[in-house]
Amino acid sequence: MIVSNVSLSGCADFNSALCAGAGEGHLGGGSYRTALTPTGNLVVAVCLGFIGTFGLINNLLVLVLFCRYKMLRSPINLLLMNISISDLLVCVLGTPFSFAASTQGRWLIGERGCVWYGFANSLCGIVSLISLAVLSYERYSTMMAPTEADSSNYRKISLGIIMSWAYSLIWTLPPLFGWSHYGPEGPGTTCSVDWTAKTANNISYIICLFIFCLIVPFLVIVFCYGKLLSAIRQVSGINASMSRKREQRVLFMVVIMVMCYLICWLPYGIMALLATFGPPGLVTPEASIIPSVLAKTSTVINPVIYVFMNKQFYRCFQALLQCEAPRRGSSLKSSSKVPTKAMRGIAGTGPRRTNEFLFMVASLGQPAATVPRLGLSCEPTIDITKAPSSDNKPVVVSLVAHRDG
Template sequence: MDPTSTPVTLYNDNSTSNPTIFPRSGYNILAFVMFLNAVFSIFNNTLVILVTLKYPQLRNPMNIFILNMSFSDLMMTLCGTTVVVSTNYHGYFYLGENFCTFQGFAVNYFGIVSLWSLTVLAYERYNVVCQPIGALKLSTIRGYRGLAFIWLFCLIWAIAPLFGWSSYAPEGVQTSCSIGWEVRSWNNYSYSITLFITSFIIPVGIIGMSYGSIILSLYKLNRKIEEQGGKTNREEEIRVAVMVLLMVVAFLVCWLPYTIFAMIVVINPTLYISPLLATLPTYFAKTSPIYNPIIYIFLNKEFRNCAVMFLTCGHISLSTPEEETASVEIQIISKQNQVAPAE
């Protein structure tokens, strides 16, 4: 096989076709893994959306971005993961070229939207914690403007392949469609490099700066309190540090493999990458809708309590009466000052 050739596209209308790129058992394993992925992704993100819409205390400007992330993750699952369950079951992408283009566009678009939702969320949390005066600016209007920026900015990069800058095509073992990063051409290289900068380097830089500043600010605050003879909450500092670490690790697990493979193709166009190895980056990216709600939502004590109440129809509550009273007071103050809590 010529390593510089364009990957084979298996658009086959014969459902009895016998796949040759990957063993039949391998396709079955991928179908089962993606089925589990789809079930947990749909459940987690649907729960986040329903709980946020049901409980008013969760509907603040900061959570607009979390709700947006859950919606984009849900759409990425419905348009991407559920499709590859079926295509892996058949052993090839049997849905045709047009649907392949649609799936590639949808997964790319909603994936970038989810990524930038996390980025803007990190930046706004930085404003709330490290720039108290700036927190007053985090109004609902500003939140909606942030959403408009995210969707329009990401749309530019998602539709570019539809107009000839790169393309959408089957990849790896030919059961899923994405950006044609395996195609060896300068047209594709330029798109991959630009997308690498706008959808990896910049988001990673913003997320790292934002959460790093939050941890540093919390550390300095605790040191100042200790110097004045006060008692600090080291457990809270550790909790924030662990959450930040999980966020960064999850982000890298999701997007780093895809980025590495795309850049390898750019740096060394003659390198041969096996179909199975080429499949891994896309499947890593498809896991993000599972752990995003867990890290960004379920580790939030207020949301966790609301989720338990929602699932048990209000019969079980994790918060104490004192916490519920304090929560109501915080909501009143927050509405009066238009300041959203940091989490």
């Protein structure tokens, strides 16, 4: 995880109060006191309790919906399940121990427990970040593909999920074998990578971790969603009012995704760099706990943004609460299956062909009904006599046949 850390190796120069307690725990294998006041520990405990409770509930609910409703078991939703599982593991393997440490004012599970905590939470946190990048790329590649996505093909998504875990292991195993190391961070209520050791070994690892586990996923997310938004903007040639509505909706979703990513993870990165390259004592224990808490809020925010703002999941959630079958709209195919080339039988190319393609792209986040393949004597037209409905139902595509000659 990327956050300012107070390690035993940097005790002499950083915070004597924390290091004295940490040294006792380190030498004796027991617990050590934190550097926060009782009030500070209480505030942190309340925040962690809120995050742990709602993160656990949100992610468990996502898994229940996925298991309960067969219609949700599409490739794109399988990737969302991977994000929820990694966030759920953080709520189970990390938050309870830091919450207990805050309530008691000391780390409770010793040095080995600290190393395990740092490794497990770093692993799950990076899996979540990489999965968000894979999700954005999958949406981009599906929308821009020349053929219709196959909703029964799980191979591509399965490879993406395996890659996210393997990639995370590549960057979280090295501290266990000597390339940097895990230890207490901030005021001593959590553990992570050592950000304060000024050795070449530690600095090289931190630079690589910052670039490949924070900056690269962020650039992938911005690029993919930026390309999709650019394509949707070009659909204005078909129906200006419909285009503006969809463009605003997608733009809102993209901005929310990017902003939440930055709010949760950018403070981690900034604090890590300040602790690594700044003078000793620049980052206080009180300040360093804030990025750690913000990063853990991603376990609460991710299910809300990527799942419950999805109409298909939301309708199933409503059905689960009301103990009834989902509404008919939720039975439509997943938005990952956008028939970008269902009209490949259409004659002619050029601007009109581009507009037809972009019209299908504009269905991002909206289930799209399968469009039958047409012969050369047919062409699609958009029914612009009806204003977009308030419940965001799929746009009607009317088909007009023309006789040759």
